[in-house]
Amino acid sequence: xxxxxxxxxPPRPWDEEEPREIEEDGPTRVSAWPLVVALGLTVSEVGVxxxxxxxxxxxxxxxxxxxxxxxxxxxxxxxxxxxxxxxGVVLVAAxxxxxSTQVPLAVDPVVTAVERxxxxxxxxxxxxxxxxxxxxxxxxxxxxxxxxxxxFPA
Amino acid sequence: xxxxxxxxxxxxxxxxxxxxxLVSRMVDWRSYTPLGGASAIGGSGYGGGHAEKPAGxxxxxxxxxxKDIGILYGIYALxxxxxxxxxxxxxxxxxxxxxxDIMEAAFYNSLLTSHGITMLFLFGTPIIAAxxxxxxxxxxxxxxxxxxxxxxxxxxxxxxxxxxxxAGFFTAPLGLGIDPAQTSWTMYTPLSxxxxxxxxxxxxxxxxxxGVSATMGAxxxxxxxxxxxxxxxxxxxLDIFSWTILTQxxxxxxxxxLLGSALIMLLLDRNFATTFFAxxxxxxxxxxxxxxxxxxxxVYILVLPPMGLVSWIxxxxxxxxxxxxxxxxxxxxxxxxxxxxxxAHHMFSTGMDPRIRASFMAVSLAIAIPSAVKTFNWIxxxxxxxxxxxxxxxxxxxxxxxxxxxxxxxxxxxxxxxxLVLHDTYYVVGHFHYIVxxxxxxxxxxxxxxxxxxxxxxxYQRTLAKWHFWLSMIGTNITFxxxxxLGYLGMPRRYATYQFDGAIAPLAQVxxxxxxxxxxxxxxxxxxxxxxxxxxxxxxxxxxxEDADPWNLKDDGMFGREFxxxxxxxxxxxxxxxxxxxxxxxxxxDGGYRRAVRRVDDE
Amino acid sequence: MVSEPDxxxxxxxxxxxLVVNAIPLGIILxxxxxxxxxxxxGSDPVNTAIQFSIMIVTGLALLVLTYxxxxxxxxxxxxxxxxxxxxSEEAGxxxxxxxxxxxxxxxxxA
Ligand code: HEM
Ligand SMILES: [Cu+2]
Numbered sequence: 001x002x003x004x005x006x007x008x009x010p011p012r013p014w015d016e017e018e019p020r021e022i023e024e025d026g027p028t029r030v031s032a033w034p035l036v037v038a039l040g041l042t043v044s045e046v047g048v049x050x051x052x053x054x055x056x057x058x059x060x061x062x063x064x065x066x067x068x069x070x071x072x073x074x075x076x077x078x079x080x081x082x083x084x085x086x087x088g089v090v091l092v093a094a095x096x097x098x099x100s101t102q103v104p105l106a107v108d109p110v111v112t113a114v115e116r117x118x119x120x121x122x123x124x125x126x127x128x129x130x131x132x133x134x135x136x137x138x139x140x141x142x143x144x145x146x147x148x149x150x151x152f153p154a
Numbered sequence: 155x156x157x158x159x160x161x162x163x164x165x166x167x168x169x170x171x172x173x174x175x176l177v178s179r180m181v182d183w184r185s186y187t188p189l190g191g192a193s194a195i196g197g198s199g200y201g202g203g204h205a206e207k208p209a210g211x212x213x214x215x216x217x218x219x220x221k222d223i224g225i226l227y228g229i230y231a232l233x234x235x236x237x238x239x240x241x242x243x244x245x246x247x248x249x250x251x252x253x254x255d256i257m258e259a260a261f262y263n264s265l266l267t268s269h270g271i272t273m274l275f276l277f278g279t280p281i282i283a284a285x286x287x288x289x290x291x292x293x294x295x296x297x298x299x300x301x302x303x304x305x306x307x308x309x310x311x312x313x314x315x316x317x318x319x320x321a322g323f324f325t326a327p328l329g330l331g332i333d334p335a336q337t338s339w340t341m342y343t344p345l346s347x348x349x350x351x352x353x354x355x356x357x358x359x360x361x362x363x364x365g366v367s368a369t370m371g372a373x374x375x376x377x378x379x380x381x382x383x384x385x386x387x388x389x390x391x392l393d394i395f396s397w398t399i400l401t402q403x404x405x406x407x408x409x410x411x412l413l414g415s416a417l418i419m420l421l422l423d424r425n426f427a428t429t430f431f432a433x434x435x436x437x438x439x440x441x442x443x444x445x446x447x448x449x450x451x452x453v454y455i456l457v458l459p460p461m462g463l464v465s466w467i468x469x470x471x472x473x474x475x476x477x478x479x480x481x482x483x484x485x486x487x488x489x490x491x492x493x494x495x496x497x498a499h500h501m502f503s504t505g506m507d508p509r510i511r512a513s514f515m516a517v518s519l520a521i522a523i524p525s526a527v528k529t530f531n532w533i534x535x536x537x538x539x540x541x542x543x544x545x546x547x548x549x550x551x552x553x554x555x556x557x558x559x560x561x562x563x564x565x566x567x568x569x570x571x572x573x574l575v576l577h578d579t580y581y582v583v584g585h586f587h588y589i590v591x592x593x594x595x596x597x598x599x600x601x602x603x604x605x606x607x608x609x610x611x612x613x614y615q616r617t618l619a620k621w622h623f624w625l626s627m628i629g630t631n632i633t634f635x636x637x638x639x640l641g642y643l644g645m646p647r648r649y650a651t652y653q654f655d656g657a658i659a660p661l662a663q664v665x666x667x668x669x670x671x672x673x674x675x676x677x678x679x680x681x682x683x684x685x686x687x688x689x690x691x692x693x694x695x696x697x698x699x700e701d702a703d704p705w706n707l708k709d710d711g712m713f714g715r716e717f718x719x720x721x722x723x724x725x726x727x728x729x730x731x732x733x734x735x736x737x738x739x740x741x742x743x744d745g746g747y748r749r750a751v752r753r754v755d756d757e
Numbered sequence: 758m759v760s761e762p763d764x765x766x767x768x769x770x771x772x773x774x775l776v777v778n779a780i781p782l783g784i785i786l787x788x789x790x791x792x793x794x795x796x797x798x799g800s801d802p803v804n805t806a807i808q809f810s811i812m813i814v815t816g817l818a819l820l821v822l823t824y825x826x827x828x829x830x831x832x833x834x835x836x837x838x839x840x841x842x843x844x845s846e847e848a849g850x851x852x853x854x855x856x857x858x859x860x861x862x863x864x865x866x867a
Contacts, residue, residue: 034307039173041311043166049355058163062173070307388836389829391833393846476846480777481777485778487778487822488777492815495811507801507807509807523781524777
């Protein structure tokens, strides 16, 4: 412990257990993700609550992606895209639930509700949309990776 | 509508692309960073070698270092302080004469709301977080916070929170129909539920975000203080500031989630026709209960850490250890618990059951004891001490003096018969301003001066600091003592005008007192301008501190852990340079040390 | 963690420290008694129950926290004493640190 005088963190347990190139090479006191997580949370909150659907979808996608990114960076998951996909599924479920509180879950009633601009149904649909974008996006990106690119392992 | 949504979609797309680009650049940069700190095994710390922290502004957007985050919190809080201060100076100007002179009621109400929320949530909580982030890890011998990334997230939720809370002021001129909220900081229903103005929703969302931020921070501090203490620190020698932060974090953990839930209920009432706080539903009084169950602990969330700061700094300039250290610790914990049993003393006049009301009075009187105990401890610490009236010490003494008035007025208000007379008058405003301005802001200023050498490596200008103190102290007491008297005269709070019927209140005296307190407020304002100048100029041009003991604390055996850390940094910086010269690699992460001390030069 | 098999959890000094929280507890107790004896508003199942539980719950919480924290602190003190170290907010557990350079302090504990 001759490093007690320094302010440097000792290697965190997960840094050692899961050797990953970035973490070893790169600085340990820097992360681009927190800012993005905060931004994603803010934008999605405003988007969903105020019923600004583009913001809702974009914010949620940003939030999902950044949560996946930061947990990966911190070493809590090896496969961020899978986590992103899973979070997308959660969003789809949440959105479907929101819609289901208002109208029966069938095509016609939902379409009519959307047409008469029912606020809650529209919000639910936007959450579903964000979930779908996340799932599809995660799938595409992880399919593009060949499994050896460790920056974004699928 | 369609056009708007389309435009927003495009905007959102651009934002997403920008973020993706930014992050990927970050990742690139991370992967290509040369192994600059191969020598710095054991962590590539604080700028350890310039390769390891990005230069310039990017560093501040990406840092997860507790010290950097502390600085960010500090700057954020001070920006908010000036926003809230500007708002109140406008209000005081309006109140210099009885009628509507320079603004309309709506604008006054907006300023009032913004001032209160800004000062409590955007200045008070963050300025405390600034000190705790920077210094708790140093004081307890931890390497960093337990969850550095969560720490950074907690900070980055605040700027968007502030933008949302202030949003109405920016959007009002655009004519979108989004105006600043006029709910006052307590957001009492039904008023807040019925104001049809998207600005209120934005403010509530912003508040919610700052609450999430505070909760994340609290969890982090609890985890840090419990698990990251150095080998030589345990409960018996944990410093007093850490104790108060621990208690504060526990209070946050119980209080803020409740505020968050109540805010969401209010948002639902406003936008989705729920009836949590409607007369025909859960009743408006429910809001008051929920709000004050959060609100009273919140006032202690704000005041306990400043008490800790004073308990830490005051002995340093008294040449004596804190008298009755354990008393202060246990009474801090007592305040933490009791503060959850007093909330309805804010609601004595709501017509609640008299038996229940009496109980809240009982506990409110009980909570005054641990507060008073501390006052006596501080006074006894100074008694026969070798006092050195440096700027931090002056602010500590001012803090105690203001607490005597602020605390005693609080005890009066806690007595039901007195409160029924004084409730909703300026007396209440005087009471809590003695505390929030006289204590919280004062302790913050004192701590800023005390630790200025550590953070900047430089010394502030002492004469200006004394000017700052005396202007603040005199201004505070002029302004808020006048409030107390105004309250006795029956001046109700939260009004932009005071054209009374002479039978209700003596208009001439009320006018004079208002003018006196306007003058006092501007004196405070001038003091803060002096201070801002001092901070900025000294940060850039102040004399560098040569010695790690700028306060001569070693003479009294008072050289605290944070200054020990500072000394180690300085030693390593000096010694490290030689080592780099000799063996080229260096066994110490010296770059970091140099950086910590001379950050100013580097940027 | 367990220091002595002693029946007493707190020694004299610790008890003295804890007195500080006995005062608010005493005040609450006082009011409980007063409100039990003097009852100008009459009794009502719900309101009287709330009335007393506010005081009793808060008082109990204070009692428990005082006990737990007092115990934690006195155990920690024993631990330091066993290591022959001094209590000091400033210097960590190292009694010599008050006047010596921190670099040495750090080495001692390393
Ligand atoms: C000595 C302990 C204290 C007691 C017994 C006490 C008592 C009270 C009472 C009874 C009120 C309600 C007055 C009314 O609205 O009619 C009040 C208001 C207030 N107190 Fe205290 N107080 C104490 C300490 C503090 C502290 C330490 C703070 C702040 C850090 C504080 C901040 C406030 C605030 C902000 C209000 C006004 C809330 C509002 O209506 O906007 N008080 N206090
Ligand atoms: Cu209160």
